[in-house]
């Protein structure tokens with residue numbers, strides 16, 4: 001999988017330039033960390049790469065296509081929208097996944113030791129995060145974008161989430177994650193550093 005950003009620029013209103021002419025390209029399988037201070041544009045970059053927002057200028061290409069047309073693209077958002085009252089497995093294997101997705105999610109969670117028959121609200125924070133990631137992995141993404149996947153977790157839980165994400169690279173995935181966590185960034189093959197919306201180190 002080939003991911004390319006060409007002079008990506010995103011403005012919000014007239015005053016905020018969240019991203020300023022960011023260009024890079026990367027081919028997978030590989031792992032890439034996007035780092036930088038708070039407000040430097042990491043989440044904005046991931047949303048643009050995923051096609052969840054349109055750039056003000058510039059473009060994203062995933063295997064030569066716009067991200068919305070690329071297929072096999074998974075996105076782990078900074079905050080999950082799991083229904084706290086739902087049973088864990090139903091919350092992770094979201095529609096329109098169907099039975100196949102449900103089975104794959106269940107197998108993955110069993111391997112990770114995450115209980116699937118309790119309400120989401122009863123899960124520990126780390127298990128809840130694994131649940132979110134497993135639901136996305138079950139869809140078989142070849143490009144996986146994760147925004148602060150280990151934020152607000154203790155070190156042991158953060159390691160389990162990182163192991164799960166980084167493990168996908170071995171099976172052919174291009175993983176791009178935004179993180180504040182130096183230890184997690186150090187485990188990635190490449191690090192892109194943003195400062196005030198500009199790519200100051202392309203890795």
Ligand SMILES: Nc1ncnc2c1ncn2[C@@H]1O[C@H](COP(=O)(O)OP(=O)(O)OP(=O)(O)O)[C@@H](O)[C@H]1O
Pocket residue numbers: 012016017018036037038039040041042043044045
């Ligand atoms: N929807 C929006 N409307 C207006 N401004 C926004 C919006 N989203 C982001 N911004 C602004 O764009 C800039 C970059 O934000 P972004 O969330 O991408 O940074 P970040 O590096 O992910 O920050 P953090 O590490 O705190 O999550 C910030 O100044 C932010 O306030």
